[in-house]
Structure formats: C-alpha cells, structure tokens
Amino acid sequence: MAGTFSRNGWIVWLTFAIGLLLSVSPLPQFMEILRPLWLALLLAFWALYLPHKIGMVTAFLLGLAEDVLYGTLLGQNALILTLITFLVLSLQQRLRMFPMWQQSLVILVIFGLAQLVQLWLSALTGNRQPTLALVLPALVSALLWPWVSFGLRGLRRRYKIN
C-alpha cells in the first residue's frame, strides 16, 4: 500500500521515476524489441522487500502513468502491473528465501505470463502484435533481475529504507 514511509521513502519514488524515464528512453531499432520491463522489475523488487508499503495500488497508479506515456488504453498496463505485483506478493515469503537464479526463473515465468496477457489485450484492442517476440522483454528482465536486485538492495541498505 502506498502509505507513508518511516524514512527515506522518497528514494523508492525516485527509482520509480527513473523507471518511467527508462521505459521511454530511445533505443536503437533492433533493441527496441528487447526493452526490459523496468517498472515491473522495480515493482517486483520493492514489493518483495517492502510488501507493507508497496503494493497493488502503487502498481495500478504506475500502470496508469505508463498507459498515458505509451498511448495505450487507460488501464491496460495498470492491469498488467497489478497482476505482476499480485503474483510477487503472493509468492513473497518463498521468493525471499530463493537463491538468485531461482528468483530469476520465477520472475521470468511471472513476467512471461504478464506479457501474454498484454498480447491478448492488445489483440483485443486491435493493435495486433504479430509474434510471440513480445515475450522477449520478460526474458531480458529476468536476466537483469540479479543486477537490479543487487543494486536496489545496496541502495536500501545504504539509506535504510523500510
């Protein structure tokens, strides 16, 4: 839940702002298809480590922001991010115990599912994505997960965010 943080909560929001920037930053044509799901990665991390602060409502709001940025139907990415956060939250107890590679695997599955829902939604709205290449970002995100996780954990420790 997006409640008040006891300390240094602004850093969490700063990471989300950076995530929004990264999700629209220009990339070379061939890498466009591999763009990681930055917001989903950040949400997954914060939901995992601050489950009492970052939850589905935050995900929903961030998803709305992403919808406006991408020009998709209002609510489309909100739905996706809410689903991702829900899955992470429900697996949270176990996921925190897992070694890094196993976490990555779970992230891959969750993000892959979310991307399939995304594919289905955009087919419904008429912007038909031609291929299953849409699942590629999930793979890239899963590969990035260890680094994002290490980085954010360091940040969290340094600023004692809780």
Place this chain on the structure above:
Amino acid sequence: MGVRLLVLVVLSVALMVVDARFTLLKPVRSQMSLVLMQSYWITDLPQRLWQGVASQFGSRTELVAENEKLQTENLLLQGRLQKLAALTEQNVRLRELLNSSALVNEKVEVAELIGMDPNPFTHRIIINKGERDGVVLGQPVLDARGLMGQVVELMPYTSRVLLLTDTTHSIPVQVNRNGLRAIASGTGNPERLELRHVADTADIKEGDLLVSSGLGQRFPAGYPVATVKEVIHDSGQPFAIVRAVPTAALNRSRYLLLVFSDGRTPEERANEAAQAQEADRQGGDGAPAVPATVPKPATAPAKPGAPAAPAAAPATPARPAAHAVKPAAAKPPASKPPAATRATPRTEE
C-alpha cells in the same frame, strides 16, 4: 489481498472499456500527460545537448562550407519558387475555367520530434506541438520529402503521430504519371508500403511516384507519398503485388511539418500569390500589408455574380459534380470580374 486484486482488476477493465468507447477520460488523460510527457523531453535531453555542443564547437571551415551549401540550395529553391507563384495562379485560373474544385493551399508549421513510441510493433512518434498550438486530430504531418502520417492523439503540448507504415494505417494515393488510384497500406516495416487490390493489368511500374490523392478527405492532395519499388505479377494471385518505399524519411526525420489547411478562397490565394511575386520582384518590404487590403475592395463589387464559386470551392472537394452543375450557369459573367480585379491591383502598383 485477493479482494484488492479483484477491485483493481475490475477497475482497470472498466477504465479500458470506458476509454475505448467514450471520450469521458480524454481530459484526465491530457492532464496526466501534461506532467508525464515531460519524460520524453527529458530522455531526449542528452541528444539535444549533444547537438547544442556540436553546433557550438563546429569548426569554421565546416560552417563556411555548410553556409555555402545552404546558400546554393536556397538560390535553387528561390528560383523554383518564382515559377511556382505564377504556376499557382495559372492553375487556379484554369481550374476556375474548368469549374473544378480548387486546389487547397496549405499553411505549414514546423514541429520537432521528441520521442518514438517504445512499442516496436507500432510506428508512432511524439512531436512537440499539441492542442494549445492549434494542432487538431487527424492533421497530416510531412517532412521535407513527403507525407509522414497523421496526428492520432492530442495532448496539451505534445501529440502522437501515426506513421504511414503502421499496420493500422492506409492512405489513398494515385500514380503521379497517370492518375491511377490505389490505397497504400502500412506493413509494419519502416521502408515499405503495399498497394492493395491493384489490378494485374493496371499501368503501374517500378519507379512510379505515388502522390496523395486527397480522396480520404484526411490528407491534402498532391504530396509525394512513396515510390514504387517492385511490381510482381503472379498469375496465381487475383491482384498484382505492388511494393513501395515511402519518400519521407520516416525513421530519420527530426523536423516535421504540420499542415494546416487554408480557409481562404482561391481568389484571395491567387491575389496573394501575385502580390507576393510582385513584392519579391520589387524587393519591397511593405508587401505584407498590401495583400490583406487589396483583395477586399476588389472582390466586393464582384460579389453579385461571383460568390457561389469561390466560397463553395474549398469546402466541397467531395462533391465536385454537384458543384460543377450549379455555378455553371452563373459562371460566364462571373468569371470575368475576378480576372479584371486581379489586374487592377497590379496597375495600381
């Protein structure tokens, strides 16, 4: 947790349905975009800074060379323009004689690209002009070489442009050489358009220039769209396969032109073209004030006979037939006064 998920899912589905079916959420969207669209601007900042630095430290010889090149280009364009004013005027007169609807003259405004759509499967770009700059939905966008696309989403200071090559986009075109009409659809490849349903025997060949035909009432007529790259006649297929390459640099252009169609009558346009040419020839600077005042008294006496044709012409490109029949009777007496009026300001000067 499950309840919260259910509520949020229902909420987002409801939002999606409302957003797809109604215009209720448009203001919310535009308010949110006011803040969020800044992120495109921010991510574009490094590029902008780099350009700024590069132009600061450009060497003198480079600048001189560029200046020379631009001057030559300018001279060439000026030369072409001189002819164009005369040709425009002539064209308007000839069309008047033929009783056909007038060519609509357009005004353009420069916009700058600030972002690409992050989704690789759609071809959309973000430009730095929006509703507050007078951009309207469906407005055509050009670059220096040809048509690029149309505005599909308006935000206060930015707007989203759908490019010609998006899979959901089609544009009515005609072959410049012989006027053959066709529809060019996007393929999702930035270097390719496809002409749909072109008869196998149609006179279209490699290298033909396709220009917009203006039939869809969305794009102005006569702008280059693409050049035909290959025509494949497959006897097993009902239609020929025609592939074309867009003339505009869809994935390279940074500066774009927004086309505003012009509300002036052909009479005023012809007058103004003549005035502009006159002013150019004299090198006078007082020209801008003249065209605004001269046509008014000139057209006023011509009103009784003339009004139907010029007033109706720009508004009804869709039904030239009906339009051609009506003023035909009133035309012969009417067609003289405008010619005379056009002559008068010139003699005065």
